[in-house]
Amino acid sequence: MMTRQKWLLHKIFNPKILTICALTITLSLTQATLAAYKPPSDQKPPSGYTDSSGIRGRCKTIGTGSLTLLAPVTHVGQTTSVHPTFAWFVAHHQRMPMEFSLYEFDNNDQPHKLIYKSQLQSSPGIMKLSLPQEQPGLSVGQKYLWQVEILCNRNRPSRNLLARTEIEVVAIPASLKDALNHEQDRTQRATLYAEAGMWYDALSEALNPSNTGELGKAAANLIQDLANLEQSPNSGDLSQIALGEN
Known part of the structure; x- marks a missing residue:
């Protein structure tokens, strides 16, 4: 039986299927102001390389809802960091080989240049x-495409489960930089980033103190904000979030 201190987040915001199981949210008892994500005022639609579902391929053993990127899919998320943090959620408990790749878009809006690649093992929960x-x-000022691929079948890449989205690196606004210089609390720093439209920085701050696989209150609030945004009529396909009840 779940309490309101531990929730089960069953569905998040992968814009078509949006199914996540067994994501534990540990709620703090503090009353600090929580981050509220506001998309960039100049938000841009993704290129054709990020399709409407954000997911391609199918792993028979684990299903499409097994992988969800914790990032905007219906618009290009922004960061002020030149060494950003990327996050995603794995719903299945079966350990499988996984690959993270980061590509730079060229002047023709093609993600041809591989910037970074890392071989991983999937782990249930937040990675x-x-x-x-x-x-x-x-x-x-540059836009990049990042993707996570679960290698279901090395001999048949089309069967691999692939999730991808885009990120843009922007200069930090002077007002935001000044506010951050006067704030050390991570929840409040996450709030400042979120209100300025810097998704990746906000989530990175919010996830920093969390245990592996767990989601703190500030991060859970951010993800719910994004889920609500991505399911709105103006932002693409509907999504649902189901929170466990007592």
Whole structure:
């Protein structure tokens, strides 16, 4: 039996199927202001490389709802970090090989240049990856495509489960930089980033203190904000979030 301190988030915002199971949310007892994500005022639609579902391929053993990117899919999410953090959710408990890839878009809006690739093993719950500091930083003003692929069948890549979306690196606004310089609390920093439309920075701050596979209150609030946004008539296909009840 679940309490209101531990919820089960069954469905999130992969814009067509949006099914996530067994994501534990640990709610804090503090009354701090929670982050509220507001998309960039100049939000851009994704290219054709991010389709309406955000998911391609099918793993027979785990199903399409097994992988969800914790990032905007119906618009291009922004970051001020040149070494951003990427996050996704794995619903299945079967450990499988996984590959993270990051591509740079060229002047023709084609993601041809591979920037970074990492081989991983899937793990149930939230997984995150930060671009290593020893890697060259991303370029401000540049758009990138990132994807996570579960390698269901190395001999038949079309069967692999692939989720992809886009990220844009932007210069940090002076007002936001000044506010961050006067704020050390991670929840409040996440709120500042979220209200400025910087999804990746906000989620990174919110996830930082969390245990692997768990979601704190600020991060859960952010993800619900994005889920609500992505299911609105103006933002693409409907999505549903089901929270466990007592």
